[in-house]
Amino acid sequence: MNDVSEYGVSKSESLPRMDDAYLLGNGYDPVNELMRAIILRTIEDYHSKPEFRQEAIDYMFDEEEEYIFSFRAICRHLGMDPDKARFYIMNAKERISTRRRAA
Numbered sequence: 844m845n846d847v848s849e850y851g852v853s854k855s856e857s858l859p860r861m862d863d864a865y866l867l868g869n870g871y872d873p874v875n876e877l878m879r880a881i882i883l884r885t886i887e888d889y890h891s892k893p894e895f896r897q898e899a900i901d902y903m904f905d906e907e908e909e910y911i912f913s914f915r916a917i918c919r920h921l922g923m924d925p926d927k928a929r930f931y932i933m934n935a936k937e938r939i940s941t942r943r944r945a946a
Contacts, residue, residue: 885932
């Protein structure tokens with residue numbers, strides 16, 4: 844029995860894992876990733892220095908819906924209710940993790 848895979852790696856070794864979102868056909872969309880990153884940055888800023896926190900609050904409470912990267916537009920595009928998302932971000936009992944988890 845051959846112990847080497849077609850990729851030249853021993854079958855007993857495990858290959859590095861990657862995020863399945865980046866595989867073709869799994870719904871990876873650069874615009875969605877950018878929107879996700881904006882929301883995650885907003886969460887980080889909210890839990891950061893006072894001036895960043897205030898900018899995050901201003902961004903989350905801006906009622907602009909026409910601008911594609913407004914908080915409300917991003918939430919709606921990603922299937923979230925903007926008011927509930929804002930409430931959760933601001934009232935989470937534990938800090939919301941913004942780190943991407945490996946698959």
